[in-house]
Amino acid sequence: MKEEYRKHYRVQTGANLQPLFEQAIEDSPARIISGNVLCGDQVESNSCARYYGSEFFVLEEDRSRHLMGWTMPGLFQYSSHRVNLSSLMSFSHEWKLGTSMHGSHRAMVVTGWMDKYQPLNIMTDYLVRAALAHDTEEMIQLGILETDPEDFALAAFVDPHKTDVCGIMKKGLLEIEEEGI
Amino acid sequence: MKFLFDIMDKHIAPLFEKGGKFERLYPLFEAGDTFARTPGDVTPSAPHVRDSIDQKRLMIFVIYALLPCILFGIWNAGNQFNINNNVENATLMTDLLRGSTMVLPIIMVSYMVGGIWEVLFALVRRHEINEGFLVTAMLFPLVLPPTLPLWQVAVGISFGIVIGKEIFGGVGYNILNPALTARAFLFFAYPAQISGDAVWVGTAKTAFDNNPIFGTVAENVDGVTMATPLAVAAAVEKGGDAVHALAEQGFTLLNMTVGNIPGCIGSTSVIAILLGMGFLMLTGIASWRVMVSGIIGCAAMGALFNVLPLDNAFADLPFVYHLVMGGFLFGIVFMATDPVSCAATNTGKIIYGFLIGALTVLIRVAKPAYPEGAMLAILFMNVMAPLIDHFVVQAHIKKRTAYARALNNA
DSSP states (O other): OOGGGOSOOOOOTTOBOHHHHHHHSOSSOEEEEESOTTTOEEEOTTOBOOSSOOOEEEEEOOOOOOBTTTTSOOSSSOOSSTTSGGGGSOTTOOOOOBSBOOSOOOOOOOOSTTGGGOOSSOOHHHHHHHHHTTOHHHHHHTTGGGOOGGGGHHHHHHOTTOOOHHHHHHHHHHHHHHHTO | OHHHHHHIIIIIHHHHSTTSTTGGGHHHHHHHHHHHBOOOOBOSSSSOOOOSOOHHHHHHHHHHHHHHHHHHHHHHHHHHHHHHTTEETOOHHHHHHHHHHHHHHHHHHHHHHHHHHHHHHHHHHTOOOOTHHHHHHHHHHHTSOTTOOHHHHHHHHHHHHHTTTGGGTSTTTOSSOHHHHHHHHHHHHOHHHHSSSSSSSOOOOSTTTTOGGGOEESSOOSOOOOOOHHHHHHHOOTTOOHHHHHHHTTOOHHHHHHTOSSSOTTTSOHHHHHHHHHHHHHHTOSOHHHHHHHHHHHHHHHHHHHHSOOSOTTTTSOHHHHHHSTTHHHIIIIITTOTTTSOSSHHHHHHHHHHHHHHHHHHHHHOTTSOOHHHHHHHHHHHHHHHHHHHHHHHHHHHHHHHHHHHHHO
16 A cells, blocks of 8 residues: 555545545555454445544565565564564564465464454353354353454464354354344 | 476366366365465355464464474484494494484374375365474474384374374364374283383494494394383382482483483483473464463472371472483473363363373372373363363353343443
8 A cells, every 4th residue: 555645534424435546556466454453344446434443554475485484584474473583673663564375274283372363251162162162151151242243353463273263253142042041 | 397287277176176177186286275375265144354474374383383202202312222232433323324223213103104104184074284293293203212112103103193183073073182192092902112221222223224334233232221211200109209210320310401311212311302392382283371381280299298298208209300310301292282182271271281290290290100190180181171170160150140240240
């Protein structure tokens, strides 16, 4: 996205935003997100200004593949864990984040990492497992009703197994609603 | 490089994808492909950005942490051989060469046989090949004596991978640590080759062993009997002084810390293990809670036995010795911290680690027939870990309900 287009606009609700996006987005394939990067929806470039959406994010659709990513020093990639050389950089360093998964989906192995990024008093690992097991009772005991899928966005961000934590929570909440508990 | 990758993407990848000729072999292709380059997938839904860590990087960092132990193990296996077989003109180089001929075949067999099982199960079950096996197949050789017959290595790793892990559903679903399951199997099935006094130092058996590259073997000995510190301490009779008995056999705190003593390949050197532990803590990959509470548990139980008026020489051994002897430190740093089989809650990890340390000393002192208490303690606590977690989670739920009730009443 071009630098000069990062600003506030006054638009009418329902206005077509395509002309704006066409000008603002550079050639590379981009993803337009209505709402926050952590919990927003992906929208098409010809979408309209929504009543409930006051911000848009444009991220590079990053399908680049890095040579031997499992052992490279990782100087230019952000990680919240101390496994990249980049973690030595100062907190104010600016990172370019794309939509890359940086890995493929695996079974959950490491425990306790998601809880570090969970602001609520919730055991994320156990809640995810209860949701995967369709155990509505335990989900409620562990406090799923106090949460929203987006509360798990940070946990999903740091998860090394690339589990779709937000999706799992969404399904769990829907299940509870269907059962009418 | 780009040219090769283009060929791979255009001509080879379609063969393995859905509808391709080798569709069934897709996990194998995926493993090779993502080994060469990170996958090009993009996030399917929110959150739209992801951390750059993945499981491959996670597991390979554990291997990095093991490197000091591997290198020291190779040198030590060669060094023990050269000292005890009266090898003339032995140097650092010949130690390393000799050690390599003993240790590298064990590691290679472990990787090859373990890899075959892993790939086989991945193909049949149609899931990706999981990187956890890289760590298992490296941990297993490091807790074996350097003279173990290679067929036993193959049988052991097969048992560990298939019974210890795959029948539960693969990495992430197993109850026991696969590498320790493999070792426990060998320990009870073939005790003659993995325990006792005659297995820790190699002897020249074939013409290859007498090759002058490795230094000249002055005289061929049938077998070298060298007790490990644990065996020496366990053999001390009532009323004896275990520290004195250890020192008589040449085991002081100093050389048990450095690690130039007979023992399992990777677990003799406290310094090498501490280097790995520091790396794991620095990168935050293994749980510091398990490691720290385990060491505290071992020291506390050792100190308790020191204070108790027991008529047992092993119990009177200063607790520091328990920390540096045998496979305890290696076990607590690399085996007990296996994230799948250890407790999953933070409080649970502290209890789990502490009990491993305490049980290790208890088994060593109370049951000298099994000097390697660490292995049994870790396996036992692996089984108990879900129970610990259950209580921690129940306590958490209770606290939550109490809080909710207080809010409602207010």
